[in-house]
Amino acid sequence: MTEKVLMKGNEAIAEAAIMAGCRHFFGYPITPQTEVAAYMSKRMPKIGGTYLQAESEVAAINMVYGASAAGVRAMTSSSSPGISLKSEGLSYLAGSDLPAVLVNIQRGGPGLGGIRPSQADYFQATRSSGHGDFHLIVFAPNTVQEMFDLTIEAFEVADRYRMTAMILGDGMLGQVMEPVDISRSANITLPGKDWALTGTKGSRKKNIVNSLYLEAEELEMLNFKRFEKYAEVEKIARTENYLTDDADVIIVAYGICARVAKNAINEARKNGIKVGLVRPVTLWPFPKKQLESAAEKARAFIVVEMSMGQMIQDVELAIRCSRPVSLCNRTGGMVPTPEAVLAAIENADQAGRS
């Protein structure tokens, strides 16, 4: 039996984390993700968990580092400027191979920017979430249901691969209310964490959680090994495809932009334009193969995103620039309209025919 409740996106993330067995949340208020913290502050004390409002984003991610090192499922959430502050901790989590979940409900930037929805942290999430050689697993939900489901999955893959998994949403998804089926069961059986800091209890040698390697050869070897793991993680790359089987024009969009694009696609189809959507559900690993196979049939690509054009680079790389790729974008907190996307579809369709 399904149990549907009406929830905000941010609340769905928090509830999913709790269902995934997360009992340690460390955060700092910032719009438009504050409901995650508020929800946690209400629920955690009642279920024997920890809600701790840190003195800064920097402290919050390092509390996650400590809790994760101690072997529990831990999480923090923030919005764009706060994620920048967390980048130091993300690098240390990666360097120490610790699992953690991080939520970024993006707002417009750069700087303090604004509080309206944005996707301008794509590069930060997929390219440069901190110093050094490493990656995060990045999930991009586009419904409140997915914010719930992917948060549970984030905890599972974080533990499986000993990596940080990020939920990359935007201010609109965080605030929108939709019915959510919360009956999905989560796998809260933790994998063996024989590396965790729990005290030796006199029964094993000491464990050390560390990212310092003064011997360059040793560090290089560890980085090679970590990237061998990342090659395995590439297999979880996935998309949702919508009307792509016969499509001449492919829209690539994630998050809220994908929903706008679907409206535009439905309109364009009424006018006889064969257009479909490839929606990356994972942004890292990026679903290259799915885009390659879309490029075998389509004449043209359009990337719809709320940035000055960030994911478009991954799309061009994935299809090796074999098809024209145009950008339909807004920035600074503006959401593209279905009309603007429809116009972009008509342009791409015309250009493809001439």
Place this chain on the structure above:
Amino acid sequence: MQTVFERPKALSDVSMHYCPGCTHGIIHRLVAEVLDELNITDKTIGVAPVGCAVLAYNYFECDMAQAAHGRAPAVGTGIKRANPDNIVFTYQGDGDLAAIGTAETVHAAARGENITVIFVNNAIYGMTGGQMAPTTMPGQVTQTSPYGRDVKTAGYPVKVCEMLSTLDGTAYAERVSVDSVKNVKNTKKAIKKAFEYQLAGKGFSIVEVLSTCSTNWGMEPVESLTWLRENMIPYYPLGVYKDKEDSK
């Protein structure tokens, strides 16, 4: 033959990397002796800083984490909240604790986080080669205060125990020194008390240990101890700054 002196079990049987004349080795040993005496090594988790003591994880026989520069109290907070039955200590220098990690230190204390902080104050950045620290003395020459620390431009040293003792969450704050046998003994007593306070769940405890840096002070080891005694102790008076046992 009777053994009259041996390595504490909580101290690893490895050579330390510290410079000749450095007192980190003494302080490490005192922490290890306390872990032995309280019989808590197997449930203790230490957090190493960035700085000279970054390799402390190699020297203690308990579980250890290495934290980003200044973040040890936040990492310690996460560990303690995850496993409240563990004993958690951080081991930090003055650059780590009183500059880049001031916020983490102050707020861990303000929260009354039930962890123990061993704070080694040698008035200089050691590992990076002797730059001015928040605790560098007025007039003290360092690599980045080549004309002596001028308080008009560089401000005044941070007196950590005095500052933290104003916070309600601080259960115990004491400043000690390792410049003499008597003071080394007092330091051990203070460290033991700090761990005992954590065991009793009393809240945040900190022991500030005045220490030497012969290499970067440019002095012989014995001369360093004299300099510490004559210059640092008058500015950073030894003693108990906060003891919740004494107050109601």
